[in-house]
Amino acid sequence: MHTVAVLALDKVVPFDLSTPIEVFTRTRLPDGRTAYRVKVCGPEPVVDAGAFTLRPPWGLEALAEADTIVVPGRSDLGPVPEEVLDALRRAAARGTRIASICTGAFTLAATGLLDGLRATTHWVAAAELAARHPLVLVDPDVLYVDNGPLLTSAGAAAGLDLCLHLIRRDHGSAVAADAARLSVMPLEREGGQAQFIAHDLPPAPRGSELEPLLRWLEDNCADELTLDDIAARAGTSIRTLNRRFREQTGTTPLQWLLRTRVRRAQHLLETTDHPVDRIATQVGFGSPTAFRDRFKRVAGTSPQSYRTAFRTPRRELAGTR
Structure with missing residues (x-):
């Protein structure tokens, strides 16, 4: 069975954390069998998720056993523990698929794995991601980016799009369509992240001649x-x-x-x-x-x-x- 490890770091965004848990645990194969085993893991025994705390049942060793790792976003974009970055690098070297949701792209970018690759994150944070990691080709106008073993998604509901895309890659469109119906989501959405951005124009400085x-x-x-x-x-x-x-x-x-x-x-x-x-x-x-x-x-x-x-x-x- 395909194992998905969901990485819970301090200040994890609860929505981003719950999205892969719900989508993957509900996915069923045509014969009714469960398609994925989901493990929530973290470097600490207790994780601050803002409105609540959680105790991940697994430590970072779960990353070594996973077929796919999902990195949710965090509300605090401070430094990531080096042990986490090393564990992600080792997993990537083994060929493990790694996907980030929302600002989880900052964690993934901090490993250096996204250097030279196209990636996305929540549109609000896209400029900051590009500034911190200039070797990453940040695209703020898409719902997700698939680089094969490395994937990134935009914020909030785009995490659902990414999870459904992974299910389709693993098990085909029919299984993914069933998972989409359970999530009350279309399997594919038209357009991209750009349609959700308030496209305000850059104003001239107040009082300027323009x-x-x-x-x-x-x-x-x-x-x-x-x-x-x-x-x-x-x-x-x-x-x-x-x-x-x-x-x-x-x-x-x-x-x-x-x-x-x-x-x-x-x-x-x-x-x-x-x-x-x-x-x-x-x-x-x-x-x-x-x-x-x-x-x-x-x-x-x-x-x-x-x-x-x-x-x-x-x-x-x-x-x-």
Whole structure:
């Protein structure tokens, strides 16, 4: 039987810890047999999980016996005990599959095993992961990344996606689909982590010379604006405008305008029942096709899928039409 060791470190996130326990222990093979043996292990006899403490039944020796190791996230991203890092490195050298959930990627990255590989974590922590571990290719826009023996997932429910993906790798789609139904989850979700991120644009520093222009762009983003129009409003040359935008927002005027339009479209998709083509016009895109293409680049999913996931309940839409 395939053994899964779930690593419980101090400040473990309870949701991340419970996800692999629940998903793998409930998984059944077609003949009804249990598909996985799950062992919760840790370096200490008592683990602080925030709202409660737990006593892992197994120590780090369970990592040596596991076929798969799952590393949940921690609310405290401080140093990981060296004995834990060494145990993970030894397991990887033996060919053990290791998967992290949420900020568990920080623990996995601290071993050096992710150097040179693509990885993900909760979008809130992605920049920090990239800063701490510059050799890791951090992708904040996906639900999980599969590098074969090393896998990482984004936060919260993305841990479910990762566990179901592992079950499908081990036992096929039929077994994984049954596990997904027990978890009340689709086997695959459209889009990625990007659709759950609030795509606020990098603001200019308060009181900067660009602040009035950015407010004007937000108020007039539905108009057909060219770079000449924006430069004329700013009272400067296009070259100077581009330079100031780069310095103060980290992007270009037209990229900023497109992101503003997508952000406005997200609000309309959530709060109105306007057709997608109408929203494309309302937010300033010249064609529905251009709108759908830009929206998917920014949000990681289609406008209709975004609406399905985030639309305000109909009873709350009264008066929005």
